[in-house]
Amino acid sequence: MSPARCPRDGLPPRGLIIALLALPQIAETILAPALPDLARHWRVDAGTAQSVMGVFFLGFAVGVLLWGHLADAWGRRPALLGGLATGLAGTLAALLATRYELLLLGRFIQALGLATCSVTTQTLLRDRLSGAPLTRYFVTLGAVLAWSPALGPLAGQLVSDRQGYPGVLMAIALAVGLALLAGCALLPETRGESARPVALPALARRMLGDRSLRCAALQVAGLNLLVFSFYSAGPFMTGPLPGLGFGWIGLAVALAGSLGALFNRRLPTGAGPARRVAYGLRCVLAGVAAQAIVILFDPAPGPLWALAALPLFAGYGLAIPNLLGPALTHYGHCLGRAGALFGVAYYSLLGLGLAATSWLPFDSPRPLSLAWLAVAVALLAAHRAQRREQR
16 A cells, blocks of 8 residues: 655654554553553562563563664665554464463563654654754644553553453554554655665764763653653552542643643743753652652552652653754764664663562552652753753
8 A cells, every 4th residue: 555645744644643652652551550450360469560561661672773773774664564563463462372471572572563653753753854843843742642641541441440451452452453554554755865874883882972862861761760660550559549540640640741741832942952851850850759758658648649740740741852852963864773772772771670660569659759769860960961961
């Protein structure tokens, strides 16, 4: 099937861009409400059940490197469609698994494929936009995508209440299949003549020596660690809730993230990306600190533990677009591979961070909240180092 005609800016329809970028977030968070059911089904403890979340980001890190390379070698459209097909195969493998280890393998393959939705879609955007227009586009996407993590827990709660975790995996398979069909119909090829082969080791050495880029990767990883470890731990920490269950928390979180993205648009034009990131990280620290204070007075605060963290999500919505937009300004000649290496750096850090948090005891929120506080402080330190490097 031939790709549809592009809009004037040469990009796919914005709705498809949003769907592709949201799909990995939904695939990750939709399983969160089903984790207690998964733990009961496979007779594993809460920490072991968390591994289905951590393994997702390890697979994602490998997939980012793979599809970023293939986006330059094959083109953006084949890399996106191939990744979606791989993600669908991994989801079906997880659904049919007869052992917990095979479930984890299927989840890894699912993430490996869905990584194309992040790296190749961002490469599509960078093919056609740069500078301030690119950052503004990311800000607009951020306001909409703030709701995708909420949609995951909400849909996951509704499905898992009726069909358990297998029903959640079936829902993911359906979403990936629909995205694959839409991609076949609507995805154009945006790779230009300026894209040229670049030796991956040489590019990796150059990017590794870019201190500003290292600091950006650390900040993106740290912010996502705070967000996704919240979704992993939340159903265990808050306990059962009436009605929508943990979906209520997801809706509150999405509203906070949308407010952060809206604040991005309201700031004066003189406030550049670095200053906006600083504002966002201060919001993140405020949310984590508020959560720690709540726990100090009540070791089992239930939903209040989650609600105290809402400024974290407002700060995320403010900071992330201003980190991702300018990140690869100096790598325009090899956006696919550069995006892959940048992504593999922060997704590897994220996967390792989630694996580390799964070892924390889940019978008390204090260790996790203290770990979050340390991450928030480290993010501010990394941002200051990045700003010094840019001066």
